Amino acid sequence: MPPIPPPHMLINPSFWIEIFYALIIIITSLIIYFRTTEVAKLSQHKGIKYFRMTFLFFSISYLLRGILSLYKILVGRPRFGSLGLVGLPLFLIVYFSTMAFLYLIYSLIWKEFKHPDKIVIVLHFIAFLIAIFTFVLTRSGFAIFSLIQLILLILAIILSVKKHNINKKKRKGLSQYYIIYIMFFASWIINNMATFLFTNVSVLLGGFIYIISILLLIMVMIKIIKITK
């Protein structure tokens, strides 16, 4: 059983910042997910389906991350490779956030596959392998995981630009919302690195990353609300 937190932890601002931040991200992601239910159902468009799933996985990942952050504040910094109460959420965070990134990429390239839904099994398998790999490699595992996320994000950007070049006649440029969407995921990677890799991130820098992430996600949410109104 974890030790009972000392009372002064409950008046620690970072305790409440973590809770507040996780709550905003979870609620916003879930709003995006649920607001797009109708258009997804009406259109049966695979791209919309995978876009929604990105945010569902993202919210689950953040829920776990929030729990873990609380644990870190109340009990102490968890370690990779440790089993049980701490090890499992860490494993699941890696799994769900990798799934979010894989779905982000897949929402761009699903048209290349004859049976897109069958490929989803492969995505789960990849995410599972990455989570296992990260789990057993302790701290360096998380560095590799952050690097994999970064590579996935760069891949998503390359695919977007490629897709944009193919559809050049149709569009003037990459949509500003798509750029915001990608920037949000970039801020998520930075955030992950700050949380798990660097032990002494200044409150100011941490707060700045949090605010940027929230603003970008809210911009995506507002666009979704406008579309689905």
Next chain:
Amino acid sequence: MVKKRERLEVIYDILRIIRDNHNSIKPTPLLRYSNLSSQSFNDYFKELIEKGFIKIIKDKKDRKFITLTDQGFKYLEKYKKILEFIDDFNL
């Protein structure tokens, strides 16, 4: 070369034809106006029935007519928004 219509556009066109014909059209003219092969039309027709976008009704003389359901009207209403969504997020 004429651009191949996307799936969502074909569905929109079929539903629009029905709506523009006072929400009641026989299958044969619908096939003709939709500009699809018989095979494609049958596939889409089946899909639209299954999704509940259209339904078949019969008049007193037992003639078949196709009409839109509420879901079909909703699709027409949301079509542009769906396209905007797909376009804005590069899906």
